[in-house]
Amino acid sequence: MLRNYLKIAWRNLSKNGTYAFINITGLALGIGCALLIFALVRFHYQTDRHHHNYDRIYQFTSRFTSSSGEFNIQGIPYPLGQAVRNDYPGIERIAMLDEWYGPLVTVPVLNQADKKIKDKHDKGAFVEPAYFRIFDYTWLAGGPDDLSQPGTVVMSADMARKCFGTATNVIGRIVKLDARIPSRVVGVFADYRDDTDLAYSIMASWSSLKEQLNARPEDQPFDNTNGSTHCFALFNDHFTVSDWSRQLPAFVKKNNSRKIKETSYPAVPFRTMHLSTEYGGVSKGLLLSLILIGLLLIGTASINFVNLATAQALNRAREVGVRKVLGSTKTQLFWQFMGETMLIVLAALALAIVIFQYGQTLAHTYLHGPFRFTFYFSPSVLVWLALLVAVVILLAGLYPSLVVAGFRPVVALAGRLTTQQSGGFSLRRGLVVTQFAISQMLIIGLIVVANQLSYMQTKDLGFRKEAILTVSLPNLPAQDLSKMRAFRNMASALPDVSKFSYSMSGPPQSGWNSQTSVRFDTRPEQEPFGPQQTWIDANYVGLYGLKLVAGRNLQPSDTAREALINETFMQRLGFTRPADVVGKYLYKAGFAPLEIVGVLKDYNQLNLKQQINPLFLTTLASGFYSANIQLRSANYSSALSQLEKVYNQVYTDNFFETAFVDDQIQQAYQQEQTMARLINFFTGIALLIGCMGLYGLVLFMVVQRTREVGVRKVLGASVGSILWLFNREFMQLIGIAFLLSTPVAWWVMNGWLKNFEYKISLSPVIFLLALLATIVVALLTVSFQSVKAALMNPVKSLRNE
Numbered sequence: 001m002l003r004n005y006l007k008i009a010w011r012n013l014s015k016n017g018t019y020a021f022i023n024i025t026g027l028a029l030g031i032g033c034a035l036l037i038f039a040l041v042r043f044h045y046q047t048d049r050h051h052h053n054y055d056r057i058y059q060f061t062s063r064f065t066s067s068s069g070e071f072n073i074q075g076i077p078y079p080l081g082q083a084v085r086n087d088y089p090g091i092e093r094i095a096m097l098d099e100w101y102g103p104l105v106t107v108p109v110l111n112q113a114d115k116k117i118k119d120k121h122d123k124g125a126f127v128e129p130a131y132f133r134i135f136d137y138t139w140l141a142g143g144p145d146d147l148s149q150p151g152t153v154v155m156s157a158d159m160a161r162k163c164f165g166t167a168t169n170v171i172g173r174i175v176k177l178d179a180r181i182p183s184r185v186v187g188v189f190a191d192y193r194d195d196t197d198l199a200y201s202i203m204a205s206w207s208s209l210k211e212q213l214n215a216r217p218e219d220q221p222f223d224n225t226n227g228s229t230h231c232f233a234l235f236n237d238h239f240t241v242s243d244w245s246r247q248l249p250a251f252v253k254k255n256n257s258r259k260i261k262e263t264s265y266p267a268v269p270f271r272t273m274h275l276s277t278e279y280g281g282v283s284k285g286l287l288l289s290l291i292l293i294g295l296l297l298i299g300t301a302s303i304n305f306v307n308l309a310t311a312q313a314l315n316r317a318r319e320v321g322v323r324k325v326l327g328s329t330k331t332q333l334f335w336q337f338m339g340e341t342m343l344i345v346l347a348a349l350a351l352a353i354v355i356f357q358y359g360q361t362l363a364h365t366y367l368h369g370p371f372r373f374t375f376y377f378s379p380s381v382l383v384w385l386a387l388l389v390a391v392v393i394l395l396a397g398l399y400p401s402l403v404v405a406g407f408r409p410v411v412a413l414a415g416r417l418t419t420q421q422s423g424g425f426s427l428r429r430g431l432v433v434t435q436f437a438i439s440q441m442l443i444i445g446l447i448v449v450a451n452q453l454s455y456m457q458t459k460d461l462g463f464r465k466e467a468i469l470t471v472s473l474p475n476l477p478a479q480d481l482s483k484m485r486a487f488r489n490m491a492s493a494l495p496d497v498s499k500f501s502y503s504m505s506g507p508p509q510s511g512w513n514s515q516t517s518v519r520f521d522t523r524p525e526q527e528p529f530g531p532q533q534t535w536i537d538a539n540y541v542g543l544y545g546l547k548l549v550a551g552r553n554l555q556p557s558d559t560a561r562e563a564l565i566n567e568t569f570m571q572r573l574g575f576t577r578p579a580d581v582v583g584k585y586l587y588k589a590g591f592a593p594l595e596i597v598g599v600l601k602d603y604n605q606l607n608l609k610q611q612i613n614p615l616f617l618t619t620l621a622s623g624f625y626s627a628n629i630q631l632r633s634a635n636y637s638s639a640l641s642q643l644e645k646v647y648n649q650v651y652t653d654n655f656f657e658t659a660f661v662d663d664q665i666q667q668a669y670q671q672e673q674t675m676a677r678l679i680n681f682f683t684g685i686a687l688l689i690g691c692m693g694l695y696g697l698v699l700f701m702v703v704q705r706t707r708e709v710g711v712r713k714v715l716g717a718s719v720g721s722i723l724w725l726f727n728r729e730f731m732q733l734i735g736i737a738f739l740l741s742t743p744v745a746w747w748v749m750n751g752w753l754k755n756f757e758y759k760i761s762l763s764p765v766i767f768l769l770a771l772l773a774t775i776v777v778a779l780l781t782v783s784f785q786s787v788k789a790a791l792m793n794p795v796k797s798l799r800n801e
Contacts, residue, residue: 027348030301032355037294043373057270075227078217090239095131099228100124142187150207154187179653194374302395304693309400341397436737442683443770444745462603464545470506478622496639499630501539506626531614550578551598558621563594569614726786
């Protein structure tokens with residue numbers, strides 16, 4: 001019986017090649033894209049789950065409360081770990097970690113210059129040995145026990161190969177951190193999988209951080225929070241996270257009493273960090289949106305199948321009638337047609353797996369940030385795949401099989417079945433409306449994301465960004481001022497260099513965030529808000545074209561004596577006229593009084609997702625980590641080559657690392673750019689699937705209405721009226737779809753735009769463009785067959801009838 005069903009199914013598919021091609025291709029595209037989305041979502045939900053203590057790991061964070069609301073960051077003060085360890089010995093494990101971005105590692109080579117290894121995408125860290133008792137690592141050689149000693153490091157196998165050419169026999173070898181801190185290799189661990197947020201290629205002992213900071217971490221002030229410093233804990237039944245929450249006020253009162261009202265250190269489950277936008281993680285809403293898109297694509301492909309299968313039912317009426325007369329039951333016919341559906345779905349699945357494999361390659365090439373993923377196979381994948389196939393078979397095949405199996409044999413054999421009896425226009429109209437609505441929602445999303453990206457790329461940020469290059473300085477506790485002067489003088493003398501400046505973090509919109517506390521002038525208490533701070537030299541304002549609205553620029557100085565503030569800071573201090581705040585003083589712990597000498601017009605110091613925050617700028621040469629260079633010539637390669645020679649003469653042990661400011665700003669919107677690519681891709685796929693289904697329906701309609709078209713032409717109908725005959729109904733369906741899709745698309749995209757402080761408005765033009773695009777695509781698809789029908793010789797069509 002089964003063999004017979006399959007044989008009949010194969011014959012029918014072979015006989016109706018166009019029908020089979022449209023269904024198999026449409027389902028393959030829908031399932032293939034759904035598989036890619038599933039792999040991406042699964043990748044994020046599986047991140048770091050391989051640690052056996054995954055559910056018991058917590059991370060201490062910092063929460064700041066002010067009049068403007070709450071602000072949470074992953075960073076904590078350096079001394080927090082030791083303070084928690086001292087006060088609450090019942091906590092099973094405590095481990096501190098300080099991230100080290102783009103680590104420079106040098107390897108001494110006999111009778112040669114040191115070998116330099118640096119990758120701006122790499123991360124290193126300073127860690128306590130307890131870190132490796134919280135998180136799981138596979139050790140290829142040595143281990144973390146000796147990390148309790150200063151001057152020791154462990155590294156990944158990949159880093160070992162970069163340093164020594166091999167991952168074996170490297171225990172005891174010496175490397176220099178930042179080309180200055182000698183460290184002995186005491187362990188090599190297996191390379192990380194991609195599904196981790198803790199991919200540190202080299203990890204130095206926590207005690208080595210003293211050399212980096214020029215002071216013991218535990219001696220740092222408790223009210224200074226560093227965004228790259230983290231503390232992890234393992235709680236147990238003896239001391240739970242609830243116990244910590246109860247003890248937290250007392251802990252803050254003891255260790256940071258001046259900030260007890262506005263500061264706390266909640267312990268957050270580590271399992272939630274990756275999917276928490278509050279702490280810089282991936283948005284759950286984004287992943288749910290992708291899942292919805294995947295379901296819509298499968299739904300669109302299934303709609304194609306239902307539409308075409310019910311339309312094709314008329315052509316199989318006599319076959320069904322004969323089978324019923326010869327004794328076939330309704331159940332047998334139902335399973336026969338479900339078998340055909342299964343055969344089509346399995347063929348589509350095979351093609352979908354090919355699409356999935358190719359899609360992974362494309363994803364690694366074109367996707368970045370949270371959209372980049374690696375697929376790891378596990379038995380649960382097979383279960384999900386089987387479930388997906390079963391759902392698609394039911395969605396696509398259940399209704400058409402019931403319709404065909406329900407034909408009355410007498411009516412079917414007489415050839416008197418109507419389109420209403422074969423599934424009905426009303427159902428097909430509803431499904432076509434659904435397809436158009438899905439396509440229109442995706443097109444609206446595409447237009448909104450593209451317009452927002454264009455707005456962000458063209459908006460005046462309040463500073464100059466063209467032809468400006470940043471060069472990284474050595475990562476030192478305090479910069480060598482004589483080397484800085486030498487590099488500035490030599491670089492400024494180059495013919496391609498127009499202006500030169502030093503700063504703490506590069507361009508005004510560097511994305512680097514340092515928050516502090518200050519007291520204003522004669523006020524006795526610190527301000528209730530925490531302004532951002534940055535260090536610049538006197539040339540910085542002119543190089544970036546920052547505008548002064550009152551006062552003057554900073555005087556050249558190597559130490560902090562004066563300050564510039566932005567308009568937002570002035571307003572938060574309670575002033576409305578910029579001139580009134582000039583001459584007042586700011587007081588910051590560890591600094592001399594800072595005289596406010598000028599007020600800068602607000603500029604976007606963070607990306608356009610965030611509002612402009614209070615900011616002050618002062619001179620502190622020892623804290624400069626970036627040189628800012630404006631170039632004269634458009635011949636950037638020549639300028640870079642000259643700068644590299646000069647840099648290497650001054651900083652012989654460091655690595656010449658540059659970036660153009662406009663590229664850095666674009667990098668801040670990489671997620672939105674990748675999202676735009678994905679929406680473009682999925683919109684294209686949805687339109688392609690919809691067009692294939694529409695083409696199949698029109699093909700069926702042309703065959704069914706051949707005689708009608710012939711009669712109309714004999715009676716004098718024009719080609720235009722024949723085309724309108726076919727297009728009219730689809731135009732009505734597009735209009736209904738537009739009315740349904742517009743409010744949903746507006747609600748979704750308005751919610752997305754709320755993520756941006758500076759954004760476009762959702763004008764009616766956006767929705768009308770989506771409607772126009774849908775009409776054009778539908779007309780092109782329908783007209784391909786309807787034009788052929790309109791131009792057909794009526795004598796020939798009537799003779800065939």
